[in-house]
Amino acid sequence: MQHRKPLRLESFLPYRLSLLSNAISGAIAAVYGDKFAISMPEWRIMMILAEYPDISADEVCRRTKIEKSVVSRAVARLLSRHLVNRDVDEKDRRRSILRLSETGLSVYDEVMPIARNYEAELLADLTAEELEAFNATIDKLMAKATRI
Numbered sequence: 441m442q443h444r445k446p447l448r449l450e451s452f453l454p455y456r457l458s459l460l461s462n463a464i465s466g467a468i469a470a471v472y473g474d475k476f477a478i479s480m481p482e483w484r485i486m487m488i489l490a491e492y493p494d495i496s497a498d499e500v501c502r503r504t505k506i507e508k509s510v511v512s513r514a515v516a517r518l519l520s521r522h523l524v525n526r527d528v529d530e531k532d533r534r535r536s537i538l539r540l541s542e543t544g545l546s547v548y549d550e551v552m553p554i555a556r557n558y559e560a561e562l563l564a565d566l567t568a569e570e571l572e573a574f575n576a577t578i579d580k581l582m583a584k585a586t587r588i
Contacts, residue, residue: 464558464562465480467558468483468551468554468555468558469483471551471554471555472547472551472554475550475551476547476551478523478547479514479517481504481506481510481511481513481514482514482517482518482523483551484504484506485500485504485506485511485514485515485518485524485538486518486523486524486540486544486547486548487548488500488503488504489524489538489539489540489544490540490545490548490552493539493540494537494538494539495537495538496529496535496536496537496538497511497512497515497536497538500515500538515538518544521543522541522543522544523540523541523543523544523547524538524539524540524541524544525538525539525540525541526538527539
């Protein structure tokens with residue numbers, strides 16, 4: 441009989457990162473979810489469109505790392521609520537481009553200070569050196585994860 445050494449989930453990096461991400465995103469999501477009835481994928485799409493207006497849904501997928509089907513459903517909801525506008529790309533009529541509507545920009549402008557304050561509070565106990573090391577570590581792990 442083979443004896444397996446069980447994985448200690450609490451020390452498994454992907455699991456720990458997932459828990460951390462869910463805890464952080466969940467706290468901010470409570471704000472925009474309760475007030476604006478926006479889901480986490482919808483909010484992530486809105487953040488991307490605020491930074492990169494006039495991009496395609498495929499580009500949104502690439503930048504957010506959210507599955508195409510999830511992006512498609514979220515964009516459809518954002519369009520139906522008039523938070524996002526969609527136009528046909530003049531250079532490639534098969535491609536549509538997305539941008540936040542005026543209403544979407546207003547929602548974004550209201551939620552972003554809350555998100556930034558939450559981030560500042562979350563990072564407040566880290567020294568400048570710890571924050572720099574943390575960001576460098578995240579960058580290294582992201583680069584490695586995309587290579588393997």
